[in-house]
Amino acid sequence: MDAPDGVVSPAGADVVVIGAGMTGVACAYYAARAGLTVTVVDRGGVAAGTTGAGEGNILVSDKPPGPELTLARHSGELWRELADAVDGTLFELEHKGGVVVATAPDEYDALRAFASNQREAGVEAYEVAAEDLGDYEPHLAPDLAGGMHYPQDMQVQPMLAAAHLLRAARVTVLTGTTVVGLPRDAAGAILGVQTDRGLLPTRLVVNAAGVWAGEVAALAGVALPILPRRGFVLVTEPLPALIRHKVYAADYVANVGRGSADLQVSPVVEGTRSGPVLIGSTRERVGFDPTFSLRALRGLAAGAVRLFPVLASASTIRAYRGFRPYSPDHLPMIGADPRVPGLHHAAGHEGAGIGLAPATGHAVAALLTGRPPHVDLRPFAPERHDVHL
Template sequence: MNGTRVVVLGAGIVGAACARELALAGLEVTVLDRGGPGAATTSHGEGNVLVSDKAPGPELRLAQLSRRLWPEVLSAIADRSPTAARRVEAVEWHAKGGIVVATTEEGAHGLTEFAAAQREVQVRAEALTADALRAAEPFVTPAHTAAVHYPEDAQVQPAGAAAALLTDALAAGAVLRTGEEVLAGVARSGRLTGVRTPLGLLEADLFVNAAGPWSGALAARLGAPVAVEPRRGDVLVTTPLPPTVFHKVYDADYVGAVGSSEEELQTSAVVESTRAGSVLIGSSRRRVGFDDRLRPEVLSAVAAKALRLFPSLAGVPVMRAYGGFRPYVPDHLPVIGPDPRLAGLWHASGHEGAGIGLSVGTGRLLRNLVLEEPPEIDTHPFRVDRPAVLGPGSEHGWAPSPTAEPRQRDTGPLQQDTGPQEQQHRGEEQEPEQNQEGT
């Protein structure tokens, strides 16, 4: 595969991880983003590297693979040079562990069953007594009904982690191009052979759609829509505090909120500290398109849930709040692999709020698939041609899905090259969407 040209569309953490794996494999990689590296979804995350919130199944297997890879990847980057080692320090890898706390009898029953199922697939999930919970988290509410410790949970600084992965990709020969929006795709004989940007035509053998919440719109612009949509989350950040929260601590109802497909607001308590002493407070999930306005009622609901878990946070100043968009797929599984409708187009998206943690595993699986190497885990559940991504009947031949149909303004022109004269797809004169971040 040496000499194969790959363009990774998106310079967030998933795109960076994919670019690193492919560049290290000897492919000629260009990373293209209409903004800056890690400037959109990645920079608006909390940095979670979790196994605790995933039920037995394909996403948990990907999370376990990623959790194993993270220390290996960071160690490999640090070994490159003293400069690389300093960049790894900015990743702020912290294997702090997570604690899930139930505050109702129903929650305790659900948490106990959930943890038992996870133990069956080799997740370390340790039930905590009241005394053990108090020793681990002295400020957590005494009104709890059950608690489970997940020592494998970890945290990174998202922008620092993305920068380390991308820089290692560049050191391996990748090229970064920012400030270039994809305006259209160019195809020949059913194969995507190039993308047009304001600077001209960029040709390659493979194109990886790693545009996060914008993956659906970008795929439609390339002529192969997928049902990846934005789902918004908001986070509160306190002023620096004395040591108050020592693990990632969240309420047992968080797992239900993650797995919900409701469009209305879903909130649950997720509380953790940073190395600087600030406490991050989440979480919320809303399907509001690309509406980036902070809503006071959402932040208030998030704060109220957190105070149930940590009453001692009452009166602590909040110095800022931020929100971001996550790539949502109806069946809550990432989309990883080649597009069956358009040769040359690959996808690495749909991780919703787990993209930081799952990024390195996704990059490894993409490399395995591109190079036709045997993957460590089954990639079939993440395939593009499944009903949640392409619509009903897609497992037996693609059928368009109403949820995959792009809005009129989101569709850019697909240019079909049928010979010396490029034939223009209908809708070429439509204005491309201008208010989105990312590629």
């Protein structure tokens, strides 16, 4: 029930987080742990957007040395802490590791060079000769050139993770509530969050709206160049224990970093605790077009069978699609917005949002409470693509 005069919460909150996906949930969780009162608002439901359409990747294997890998390594540590604090079995956190495979000798050489650079940045990466790949994945195609084992890669059930961490945070959650404005005072600082149910008074706002983060930023008169990048996932019938690790082709890393709007398909195959095998990954910039692409789905199936011929006889029970929040330089936008006092951003993670969410939330909570973040946020500065509306 709305409070008098259209104010949802007369007392307000220390901080309002816009977005109940994994990133917003992590921001809320760590802000609450830091002693702030938090309200989370989402026009849909918890994990109803990109989070609910993801595979739950927590990866270091796909990131070259640099700021994103630093963020990912910290996030991996935090995921392990969260599994102890909240009970990781509730959200199916699996320390399964990853295996990246090369289909040709030159691809294997490039993969080994890539891993060598990662090791210098603290990543565990172990070469696997072609004849030894079967020890890791017995059903892999026999003609692969070799691979790399990444024991630090993990997987989580993202919807369960968001729900359980939000419950553990003990914050106020307003779902089915649309943000329509960000009132500001005469100096331009945030005064609150205007929703279709009334006003949420606050001086601190975290924009964790994922693919809609640009729309939220525009309400404050600033631009974030975040665009939707559509992706599909195939789901097979239950095939218990068929695939042990997260397995993907070496060209997946290159496709993540490409800026092309055209369809890109790289096989990514992994089992789940409940049995079905998840098959990704596609990327294309087509706006918010919800159409299911037969070309993309066929590409996924062909890529998966190339790596695991045994899947040729498996039945696909469904497919789903989501929209990843794409950033032009492939780095998320994390931190305080100097253009609008009180406004913070935590968006633009594209397909890495689940994995990077804890480190993002941890850093944002530090800023909200006046502490230095654990990770250098300068490479993620929201204003680096400064465009005034």
